Every structure is written in structure tokens, then in C-alpha cells.
Amino acid sequence: MSVDGALARVIRSAAADRDDGERCDLCAEPVPEEHRHLYAAEREELLCACGACTVLFTGDGAGGGRYLLVPRRRVRLEPVDTGPLGVPVGLVFFVPHTDGTVTAQGPSPAGAMRWEVDAARWAGMRAVCPPLVTMAPEVEALLVNTVRGLDHHWIVPVDDCFRMVALVRREWRGLAGGGRVWPAVERFFEELTERS
Secondary structure, eight states: OOHHHHHHHHHHHHHHHOOSSOBOTTTOOBOOSSOEEEEETTTTEEEEEOHHHHHHTOSTTGGGGTEEEOOOOBEEOOOOOOGGGTOOOSEEEEEEOTTSOEEEEEEETTEEEEEEEOHHHHHHHHHHOGGGGGOOTTTEEEEEEOGGGOOEEEEEEHHHHHHHHHHHHHHOBTTTBTTTHHHHHHHHHHHOOOBO
């Protein structure tokens, strides 16, 4: 038996067993299209999680802070003046962190642009908008869209923000975005629904 033949069989076998759908990033089980995510704090990235692995990270302290279960809640807010936070874009999300810092991120054709937000200004924002106090650090964000006269303000899970960044990257054309990106962003916000 030749090495090439054995190697070819292993490759064919692996390809036949492979499922092109998404898999849990912890145990490799297939996950449905709608599935939960974990936030890997050290790497600042989202991981897909199957139902069984999701259960492992439910509750405070599970995962030792290294992996945080991304909540599902979405809360529509009354318009909030984010101008004092000093972020120069109208499509942005603000993420509070466990160390008390806050970052703002705005989508761009190259991914997310990032700014540090002054902690005192964020505290002032929380004082005028009490729902912001309820946000879970690292895994929930204040998502704002004031582009083109819109006025959307939401508390959302960070995976919604990552989806929005990916959408902008995928749809952006040319220097100003082209004709596809802004209608796609508007649809994204129209499709957001409140959930607890």
C-alpha cells in the first residue's frame, strides 16, 4: 500500500465526514443557525457554543472570567445624546469593560475602528440613562445609529454588534460606501426586536 494512497483515503474520509455548517468552538458539535455565543475575554473574540456547552457557562463565575456567555436580551432605548462621549461617528457601539473602562467601536470597510471613552463621561451618560447601569460588562453594548437622520439606540448583546460590523464590511463599496451599505444597515436596525 502506498503512502499516497493511504493519505488520499484519509483526506477523502475527512472531507466526507465534514459538515460545512458551523460547529461549537469548544466541542466541535454542529450548531444550528441560531445559536448562542461565548465571549473569550483574553482574545476579545466570539466563539460559537452548542446547547450543552452553553449550559456550562450559565451563571456568574462560570468559565472563571475567561469565557462569558453572551446574553440574548435587547432593549430599545429612548434617544440618548452620545455627543459628550466624543466619538465622531453616528454608527457606533459602546462596550463597558470589567475594569471600568469603556470602548467605542464603529464599523468600517476594514473592520471596527476603536476609541477609548472617558470614564467620567460614561458615568454621566449612565446617570441620564439608567438602563445603561444594567449592562453586563464585556458582553452587552449600547448600539447607536444616527446616520442619515436615523435615531436608533439599543442595549444589545455584543454578537449583534459583530454582525453589524461584518455587514458593513461585506456591503461597503468605494470611498463613501456605495449604494448597498446604508440600506443594509437600515434593514439591520429594522429587524432588531426586543427580547429579554
